[in-house]
Structure formats: structure tokens, C-alpha cells
Amino acid sequence: MEVSQLKQEIAKLKKEKNAIILSHYYTRDEVQEVADFIGDSLALSRKAENTDADIILFAGVHFMAETAKVLSPEKKVLLPDLEAGCSLADSCNAVEFEKFVMAHPGYTVVSYVNTTVEVKALTDIICTSSNAIDIVNSLPADEKIIFGPDRNLGNYVKSVTGRENMLIWDGACHVHEQFSLERILELKKEYPNAKILTHPECKKPILLVSDHVGSTAALLDFAKKDDAEEYIVVTEPGILYQMRKECPGKKFIPAPPTDAACGCNDCNFMKLITLEKIYRSLKEEIYEITLDEEIRQKAEKSIKRMLELSK
Ligand code: 13P
Ligand code: SF4
Secondary structure: OOHHHHHHHHHHHHHHHOEEEEEEOOOOHHHHHHOOEEEOHHHHHHHHHHOOOOEEEEEOOHHHHHHHHHHOOOOEEEOOOOOOOOHHHHOOOHHHHHHHHHOOOOOEEEEEOOOOHHHHHOOOEEEOOOOHHHHHHOOOOOOOEEEEOEHHHHHHHHHHHOOOOEEEOOEOOHHHHOEOHHHHHHHHHHOOOOEEEEOOOOOHHHHHOOOEEOOHHHHHHHHHHOOOOEEEEEOOOOHHHHHHHHOOOOEEEEOOEOOHHHOOOOOOOHHHOOHHHHHHHHHHOOOEOOOOHHHHHHHHHHHHHHHHHOO
16 A cells, blocks of 8 residues: 555544554654654653543554553553564563562662563552653652663663662663764764754763753753754654654754664664554554553552652
8 A cells, every 4th residue: 555545544544443543753754644642651651541542552662552551451552563672671571670679678669661561560660761850859868769671761860869779770772772972972073063962761971972861752842942953863763753843944963873884773663663554453453452450550550650740
């Protein structure tokens, strides 16, 4: 099917089935075009919690669809490709994480939303990149904290909040770990007036040279309000589609990865979601996310605690 026909068929199916498409900023441009809502992880969780659609199709990765199902158990949640995972979520195995938590009684567990539902069920409060600092700051100053699974975000939160008692799980995202400080500085020489916008999943030396660090939505918002004309964007390049759309006249330069041969920093998982797969997913109502009810309820508690705190 042609792209335009696929888009029409998707729109028809959405209407027929009272379905909503929620998309993350890292998906393909044409996928973002058929979405009813595009957002960062926090905004997507809120939208999943509040929608009155019968079907939520998640144009994103598995942990995002799982989060939607945790918050909307009565709804059908679809992920068009079950292979759309996340290297960061994979870097935190629930069995190993449970051993770590058990070995540290008295610690409050704060986990990044990029985790499996089983890890969320072992967590006291979930956070996202847009509220991690506020969530940690909401805890008493002397609270003993386990932060997982992203070591870069964890170290960033630790340095901003000045928390002494924070144990950080050693996980990372393969996309954000790939950026090269050297190549970003070379770009900065080429574009001396460009501001550097960076996602907190990047390594510390890159965060230190950045003008703004934040979630995907926060980076977009910064670019919209700021008066610079050029930006070097250090996160997955899918976000550039909305940046260019919402800030016409500004120049957005995707930061290159360390390995020049590899060319770009696409998240291979996000890019698995295509229009063809969305069409098939809506038509056949595949692949449905199902969860163990006990695990779901535990995970719901930790996600709701975050949503309450970041109202
Ligand atoms: P955001 O919550 O900033 O959108 O990040 C999600 C993510 O997967 C980053 O890699
Ligand atoms: Fe996961 Fe990294 Fe892809 Fe985000 S960019 S979904 S953290 S693998």
C-alpha cells in the first residue's frame, strides 16, 4: 500500500475501533504524523492514564506499552512489533535487581520508567527524565536511595541533588552511550553559536558541555522558547522532526555517534515501528500487552506515586 493510502486506512480503523495512537518522539517521521499524541515518557504515561479510547496503540517501545497497560488495565493496549524493546530496560534484570534491593534494606527504590513491569513492581517510586530530580528531591535529605537502571541519569541526579546516600545501578542505553564528546566539540567549532541540547542518558563529559539537559519534551520546549538560531541535539534524532516543525527558521544539527562509519544514532527499537505494522496492528488487534495482575498492581503503585508527585 502507498503511504497516503496507509494513512487513510489507519485513520479509518482508529475511528471504527475508538483507538488512539500514542507516539514517542523517537519514532519515524511518518509514524509521528499518524499519532494522536506525541510526547516524552511522562506525558505519554499521563495520556495513557486519562484517555477514553478503547484501544491504545503504542508507537514506541515495549516498556512504554507496558506502562500504558499498567495504568489502563481495562483497555486493549497494542504494540505493533514485540521486538521493539529497550537496551536500558534490558540492562536491569528483575531477578538481579531484586537481589540488589534485598541486599540493601532500608533503601527507597527509585527507578527510571525505562524498566520492565517486574522491575517497576520492585520499585517505590518511578521517575522519568523530566521529573527525576524532583522525585529524588521529594524524599528527605538523608534518605537512602537505590536509583536504577541508568547510571548516567543516576549520576546526573546525584550531582544536581547533592545526595550522598544514593546507590546507582550500572545500566545504560546503547544509543545515548554512543555520542562522542570529541565529535560534538568539532561540531561546536563549525557552529560556534549553536547551543548544545542533551538528554540526561548521555555520559557526564557531554552533560558538562551542554547548554541544556532534559527529557525529549524539555529539549523541544527549550528550543521553542530560546532565542538561539542553531542547536546541536544530543539525543536520538527522531526528535528533530518535531523540533524543525515547531521551530521553523532554526537549524537543528544531530550530534554524531563515536563510530563515524555508523552514521547516525537511531534507536533501532523505535525505528521498528512502521506505518505498515501500525495498520496491521490496528486491523488484527495485535500484539496485545497482557500482565500478571499481582505484578501490575505493584507496578501501578510506584507509577501512581510518581504521577501524584509530579502533578
Ligand atoms: P524521554 O522520557 O525523555 O522521552 O526519554 C525516553 C527515552 O527512552 C530516552 O531514551
Ligand atoms: Fe531505550 Fe535507548 Fe531506545 Fe530510549 S533510545 S528506547 S533508552 S534503547
